[in-house]
Amino acid sequence: MENPDCSKIKIGISSCLLGEEVRFDGGHKKNSYITGVLTQYFSFVPFCPEVEAGLGTPREPIRLMQEGGDIKCVGVKTPEWDVTEQLVAVAKPKRDWQHTLCGYILKKDSPSCGMERVKVYRKGAPNRSGVGLYAQGLMKNFPHLPVEEEGRLQDPHLRENFIQRVYIYNRWLDLHEKGCNLRALQDFHARHKYIFMSHNQQRARDLGALMANHDCLGLDTLAQRYLASMMSLLKNIATRKNHVNTLQHIQGYLKTHLDNDDKDELSEMIADYRQGLLPLIVPITLLRHHFRKFPNEYVDHSFYMAPHPGEMMLLNNI
Numbered sequence: 001m002e003n004p005d006c007s008k009i010k011i012g013i014s015s016c017l018l019g020e021e022v023r024f025d026g027g028h029k030k031n032s033y034i035t036g037v038l039t040q041y042f043s044f045v046p047f048c049p050e051v052e053a054g055l056g057t058p059r060e061p062i063r064l065m066q067e068g069g070d071i072k073c074v075g076v077k078t079p080e081w082d083v084t085e086q087l088v089a090v091a092k093p094k095r096d097w098q099h100t101l102c103g104y105i106l107k108k109d110s111p112s113c114g115m116e117r118v119k120v121y122r123k124g125a126p127n128r129s130g131v132g133l134y135a136q137g138l139m140k141n142f143p144h145l146p147v148e149e150e151g152r153l154q155d156p157h158l159r160e161n162f163i164q165r166v167y168i169y170n171r172w173l174d175l176h177e178k179g180c181n182l183r184a185l186q187d188f189h190a191r192h193k194y195i196f197m198s199h200n201q202q203r204a205r206d207l208g209a210l211m212a213n214h215d216c217l218g219l220d221t222l223a224q225r226y227l228a229s230m231m232s233l234l235k236n237i238a239t240r241k242n243h244v245n246t247l248q249h250i251q252g253y254l255k256t257h258l259d260n261d262d263k264d265e266l267s268e269m270i271a272d273y274r275q276g277l278l279p280l281i282v283p284i285t286l287l288r289h290h291f292r293k294f295p296n297e298y299v300d301h302s303f304y305m306a307p308h309p310g311e312m313m314l315l316n317n318i
C-alpha cells in the first residue's frame with residue numbers, strides 16, 4: 001500500500017481502478033477520470049481484497065452464487081473452489097488506514113468490490129441483487145463513509161453528490177480531530193444548512209430541530225445522531241427544485257441592496273436554471289458577485305456557495 005499525500009483528502013479505492021494489474025486476468029481497469037482529475041485533489045489508498053485474500057494473479061475468475069439462504073463466492077469454472085471465507089476474513093477487520101478515509105471508490109460488478117447490483121447466480125441464472133463481499137464488510141464497518149462506484153461517477157449528478165459528501169465528511173472528521181464541542185457543532189450546522197436544504201427540505205428541517213432540541217442528549221449522542229441523519233440526508237440527490245428554493249432563500253439577503261434591474265436579472269437566471277436552460281454554476285456565480293459587493297457573514301461562510309474546489313467544475317454540469 002502506498003503512502004498517501006497527507007495534504008490531500010484520503011480516499012480508499014479498488015486497486016485495479018488506478019491501473020494496478022491485480023485483476024483475475026493480470027490486467028487492470030484504469031479509470032482516466034480518477035487518475036487524471038481526482039488524483040489532483042485526493043490521495044488514493046489502493047486495496048485489492050482478492051490479492052489480500054491470497055487468491056493470486058492471474059487467477060480463476062470468481063462469482064457470487066446463492067445456495068439456499070447463503071451467498072457464496074466460488075470459481076466460475078470450478079464451483080467447488082469456495083473463497084467465501086477468505087474474502088469475508090479480509091473484509092471483516094476495521095483496518096487502521098480505513099478509519100482515516102473520507103470516501104471510497106469501488107469497482108462496479110465485482111463479486112468482491114461491487115457496491116450494488118452485483119450478479120448473483122442461482123441455478124445457473126444471474127440476477128443483479130448482490131453486493132461484493134469486501135464492499136459489504138466495508139459498508140457495515142463504516143456506515144456513514146461516502147462510497148461510490150466508478151461507473152456511477154460518469155453521471156454528473158452522482159459525481160457531484162459523492163464528491164460533496166467526501167468534502168463534508170472530511171470537515172466532520174476535522175471537527176472531531178480538533179475537539180468537538182456544542183458551539184463547533186452549531187457552527188458546522190450553520191455552514192452546511194443550505195446544502196442540506198438543497199438535498200431534502202423536510203429532512204434539513206429535522207436536522208435543524210435535532211440541533212435545537214438537544215437538551216437531554218449528551219454531546220456524543222447528539223454528534224452520533226447528527227452524523228447518521230446528515231449522511232443519510234446527503235444521499236438524496238439535490239434536485240433542481242430544491243436548489244431553486246435554496247437560491248431564493250439566499251437571494252433574500254440581497255433584497256435591500258440590489259436595484260430593480262439587478263434583482264430582475266438574478267430572478268431570471270434562477271428561473272432559467274429552474275427550466276434547465278442554465279447550469280447551477282451560473283446563478284451561484286452571480287450571487288457570489290453580489291455578495292462580494294454586499295458581504296453577508298452567514299452567506300459568506302456557507303459551504304453551499306463553494307462546496308468543493310471550483311476547478312473541479314462540478315457545478316457546471318448539473
Ligand code: SF4
Nearest residue numbers: 014015016048107113
Ligand atoms: S478484487 Fe476489487 S480491486 Fe481487486 S481486481 Fe477485483 S475489483 Fe479490482
